[in-house]
Every structure is written in C-alpha cells, then in structure tokens.
Amino acid sequence: MNTPKRIAFGVAAATAPAVSMADYSFNFPDPVTPIAHETLHVHNLFMIVILVIFFAVFGIMIYSMWAHRKSRGHAAAGFVAPRSGKQWFWVSVPFAALLVIDYGVFGVPAYHAILSYEDTRTEADMVVKITGNQWLWQYEYPKEGIQFSSRLTTPRAQIDNEEAKGEHYLLEVDNPLVLPVGKKIRFITTSNDVIHSWWVPAFGVKRDAVPGFLREFWAKVDRPGTYRGQCSELCGKEHGFMPIVVHVLPEAEFNAWLAAQKAGSAAAPADASAPAPETPAADAQTKS
Amino acid sequence: MQMKYLRRFGTFAADGKHRLLARGLAVAALWIGAWAIAPAQAADIQGDAAAGAQKNAMCIGCHGIENFKTGFPIVHRVPMLHGQNAQYIAAALAEYKVGDRKHPSMRAVAGTLSEQDMADLGAYFESAGPRKIDPPVATTNDPAVALLNRGGCQSCHGANFNKPINPAYPKLAGQHADYLYVALKAYQQTEPKPFIGRGNPIMQSMVKQFSANELQTLADYLESLPGDVVTVQRSRFR
Numbered sequence: 375m376n377t378p379k380r381i382a383f384g385v386a387a388a389t390a391p392a393v394s395m396a397d398y399s400f401n402f403p404d405p406v407t408p409i410a411h412e413t414l415h416v417h418n419l420f421m422i423v424i425l426v427i428f429f430a431v432f433g434i435m436i437y438s439m440w441a442h443r444k445s446r447g448h449a450a451a452g453f454v455a456p457r458s459g460k461q462w463f464w465v466s467v468p469f470a471a472l473l474v475i476d477y478g479v480f481g482v483p484a485y486h487a488i489l490s491y492e493d494t495r496t497e498a499d500m501v502v503k504i505t506g507n508q509w510l511w512q513y514e515y516p517k518e519g520i521q522f523s524s525r526l527t528t529p530r531a532q533i534d535n536e537e538a539k540g541e542h543y544l545l546e547v548d549n550p551l552v553l554p555v556g557k558k559i560r561f562i563t564t565s566n567d568v569i570h571s572w573w574v575p576a577f578g579v580k581r582d583a584v585p586g587f588l589r590e591f592w593a594k595v596d597r598p599g600t601y602r603g604q605c606s607e608l609c610g611k612e613h614g615f616m617p618i619v620v621h622v623l624p625e626a627e628f629n630a631w632l633a634a635q636k637a638g639s640a641a642a643p644a645d646a647s648a649p650a651p652e653t654p655a656a657d658a659q660t661k662s
Numbered sequence: 663m664q665m666k667y668l669r670r671f672g673t674f675a676a677d678g679k680h681r682l683l684a685r686g687l688a689v690a691a692l693w694i695g696a697w698a699i700a701p702a703q704a705a706d707i708q709g710d711a712a713a714g715a716q717k718n719a720m721c722i723g724c725h726g727i728e729n730f731k732t733g734f735p736i737v738h739r740v741p742m743l744h745g746q747n748a749q750y751i752a753a754a755l756a757e758y759k760v761g762d763r764k765h766p767s768m769r770a771v772a773g774t775l776s777e778q779d780m781a782d783l784g785a786y787f788e789s790a791g792p793r794k795i796d797p798p799v800a801t802t803n804d805p806a807v808a809l810l811n812r813g814g815c816q817s818c819h820g821a822n823f824n825k826p827i828n829p830a831y832p833k834l835a836g837q838h839a840d841y842l843y844v845a846l847k848a849y850q851q852t853e854p855k856p857f858i859g860r861g862n863p864i865m866q867s868m869v870k871q872f873s874a875n876e877l878q879t880l881a882d883y884l885e886s887l888p889g890d891v892v893t894v895q896r897s898r899f900r
Contacts, residue, residue, distance in 0.1 A: 507770040509720055525774045530716045548774075566766035567734070611723035 403575045406601065406622075407593045410578025412487035419483060423475055491579070493592045498560035502551070506563070506570030506583035506605070509612030513551050520635045522549045526615050533615075545602040550619035554628035558594045571607035574618055582607055595622045707781045709748050714786025717779055720771050721787075726896030734766065735848075735858050738840035745791020745890035748784035749829040755780040762861035764848070790894055797822050797835065797888040806883030809876050813868050824889040835889025842881035847874070 405411045442448040456462045505512040510525040524547045531537040533544075540546070553559060563572050563583040573580035581591050595601075603618040623631060724730050725743045732740050743751060757763040758772035759780075775783070799821045800807075810816065815834075820826050823835040834842065849869040851859035860866070872880070 505770075508723060508767055510770060510774065512770055523770060523774050530719070566770060567732070612720055615719065 402578075405576065405578055406595050406597045406599070407577045407579070408596075409487060409490050409593060410576060412483065412490060413578040416480070416483050416487055420480065423479060491591055493558075496558065498592060499557040500554070501560045501562065502553070503562045503564070504551075504572050504583060506565040506567075506572065506609070506616075508567050508610050509605075509616040511547075511551075511570075511572070511605075511616060511618060513549075515632075518632060518636065520632070522635075524549045524551065524619070526612075526617060528615075542602065544615065545604070545617045545619065547617055547619045550600070550621045552621045552623060552628060552631050553595060554625045555595055555598045555622050556625070558592060561591050561593065563589045563591075568609050569607050570605050570609045570616075572603070572618060573606040574601050574603035574620055576601045577603075577620075580606060595620075598622050598624055707777050709752065709781035709783075709785030711782070711785040711789040714782035714784070715790075717775075717782055718786055721783060722896040725893065728893045728895050730893075732767070736844060738844045739838040741837060741841045741845075742891040742893045743787045744892050744894040745793055746787055746833055747826065747829045747831070748781070748788035750826075750832045751784035751787050752777075752780040753830050754832075755783065757861070764855070764857050764859050766857055791890050791892060792894065793890045793892060795824065795888060795890060797824055800887060804883050806879045809872065809880050810883070813872065813880075815868070815880075818864075822889075823884060823887055833889055833891055834884045835887035836891055837884060837889070839878075839881040839885035842884055843878055846872070846877045846881065 402410075402414045402417060405414050456465050501516055503514040503516055505514070507523075510523050512521065512523050514521040526544070527546050527548050528540065528542075528544050529537065532539050561572070561579070561581065563581045564587060565583040565585040567585060569585070570583040571580055572583055577593050577595065579591050579593050581589050583589070599622055601620045601622065603620075605613055605616045605618070607613075609616075718726075721743070724732065724740045730740050731737055754763065755772045755775060756777070758765065758768040759775065761769060763769075772780075816823070818827055818831050819834050824833050826833060845860065846869050848858060848860040849862065849865045852866060852870075869877070
C-alpha cells in the first residue's frame, strides 16, 4: 500500500463509526422556540469565530516556527516595548479585534437573545405557573383555574434493572404540561421546598425554581410535538426522577384539552385526552 | 356545625372547673368517632407492605435519612415514621391530600397518591420498624407530666404514648421534639392560612390551652420516652 492509499484508508477507518452515530447529535437539540433558535445561532457564531481565530493564531505560530528558525539566521526577539507607530498599530490590533468580537459580533446577538427571553414589551397570551417540589412538578393555569401534578411514571422495576428500559426511560410523566403552539407564554417558576430548575432543551429555556420567589420567562413554541426535559438543579434524592414532558398542541386541540380539563376530568391523565402528535425528531432530542 | 361544637367544647375543656368531666366526654366522643371512622377505613382497602416498599421512593428521600431537617415553617427534623401506626400514616396522608393538614411538600406528594398507595405506604412504614416495645408508664415528676394530664393526652395516645387507643392515632413516644412542637403549633393555627395549620378539631381544642413554652416542654418530654418510632437509614443506592 502506498502512502496516499494508507492515509485514505486511515481516514475512512476513523470516520466509519460516524455512520452508526447518525442519530447521535453533538449539537444543540432541534430548536422550536425563537429563543432556542437564537441560542443555537449564537453558539454557531461563537464556534465559527473561535475556529477562525484558532487556525489563524496556530497557523502563524507554526509557520513562524518553521520559517523563522535559528538555523536560518533568525534571532529571538528582545521583547522591548513597541517603538514605531507601525508597532503600536499591530499591538493594538488584537485588542481592538477582541473588543469588536466580544461586544459586537457576540454581544449584539446575545443581547437580542436575552431580550427575547425577558420579553415584557408585548403581552403574553397565556400564563403557566410551574412549582417545583421534592420530587415532582406542579403546573397551574391561573386564569383557566387548572392545576395538576406531573409525576414520573417509569416503573420501579425498570429503575431497579429488573425489566428492560422503556423508550422514554425516566423521561415520562402521568400528566404532561400541555401548551398551544404559536402562543407567547409567560412561565412563572417557584418552589415549595428547595431550588429546582425547569429545563426543556428544545425550548432553549431554563429557569431556577426558587422557594419564596417568583421567577419568570417567556417562550413561544413554533412546532407541535412532545418535548422532554429534566430538573437541572440538584434537589435531593429523586432529582433524576422528576422529568418534564410538554405536549405542544395545535390551538384547536389545545382548546379541546382545556375544555376537557375544565369539565372536571382533571383527574384523568392528560395523556388520554391529548392525542400526542409525537414527532420523532423533537422526541429524540433530550436523549443524546 | 360539628366544628363549632368542638371549638366550644375546647373552651369548656380549657377552663379548670370542668376538666375531669370534659376529659371523660372527650374520651367518649373519641371512642364513638373511632368506631364511626375505623370501619370505613378498613372496609375494602388493605395495605400491602411489599407494594409500599416499591412506592416509597419520594418518602425515604427525607424520612429515610436520620435527623433530616426541613425548613418550613421553621427548621425542624422530619418525623420518624418507621414503626409508626399504618392507619395513622394513611390517615395523615389523606389529610395532607385534601389540605386538612398543611405542608406544601407533603401536600404535593400526597396529592399524587391513591387511597391504596396510602394504605400500602402505611403498611410499609409500620412493618419496617425494627422495634415493637411496650414500655412501662413512666413515673417522674417532670413538669411535662402535669401538662400531659391537663391535656388528657394519654386518653388517646396511650398511657406510655406508644400504644394509642386506636391505630389511626400516632405513637408519640420517642418522636423528634422539634417535629412535635411544629405539629402542635400547627393545631393552634386556627385562622385559615394557605400553608400552615392542621384541621383536626379534637387536637385543635386540646392544644389551644397551652403556651408555646408548655408545648416545648411537652415535646421535649415525649421525645425522651422510649417508643417504637425510628428512622431506618435508607441505602445509599436507593
């Protein structure tokens, strides 16, 4: 085998496992809210800028090590202060570039994302109050007068390794939060006991639920689907066993669900009344 | 209506003159009450300790850790439940569920339990207690004894406070004093508050007469008595 063939074979062997990891995502989950889109955008932007700087700096460094070595008659720099105007200019270039990147290239989109996270300029269509509890979530629709608890349904036998794990192992609840698609929703978080944190990765939002405080954030979900998340503030023994499941429904179906809840079938699990439009893409997100 | 009479009865019991008579009446009323309540509870729901052991994950996060403290309404150790009466635990959970007993965390957890779950958990905690003792009645000159006599506590919770006359009442001997104090104070909270208070009218009327210092004395004394209730430290892997 000659050298180019060997290299090609090596690269192929090294990248072959990627085929089996097609479902495995290194990146952010598929964003479904404006804030999640912006977060992903900021993340990608950071990655590009960082990679450009990385290759530029290391490129210059490696080139200098090769081109300006001692055997070619180059001497080490004395590291004295810049003297000429030209030297001062090149000293200030990285400083200015970093300022522009930090406050302009990164700062503007980051600021914009935070504004949409804390968007109080327009009225919310709906309010949902989320109460963390050791160890389950309680949801309340104050205006609609609906309140229910959302508790893990994964059977104990699966947790104890006596049965095979289900598809949504530790990410399934009896009464999921149900939201309408395309509506601006104001979430209020609080807690009954210790600090919890409500986090749905696909929404790009995460807010601590702090006892004695009401904290809030805003989100608008673009796509119907089932989205899963977890408590993300260590809150005690069952911290890993209080997942979040959100069913986002088209408005008509949401209104039907709401009417069913108001009619007093609150005891019936929302799973039954809400035909969950499970989108595999949205569903696979939190498993990676 | 019933509540009003019981409140009045409480004032009646608290004045010194009719104390003995009141205590007799209270015991009679409680017996009748117990007869009325007990068959209804025992009717068709049987607790299964093994099933309860599968459902206790949330309970033992606090009640399975020795001297575990909670912060509401004041910092106190959570009660020891292993060895407690099964029926009492089921009854307490039912009260938390409907809001007769108020504690935000307990209400949220109990709110997700069915009557069968409550009975199972009660059976689990009772059977998981490592001790079954019947200590002799303590004879001391502790000032708490006079207070306990004044409240007529023995008439329901048993002379040694480890053998209540009805399994739907709690064993108190050896229970954490700070928890007992918080519980007793909760019965004194008669104005409706969203997160504090206990609604049992008999306990409300019995506890009304005591000052905070007296309640503390009672609680300290009860903790010093030998009893069944303990906390069985949970496994690190569960």
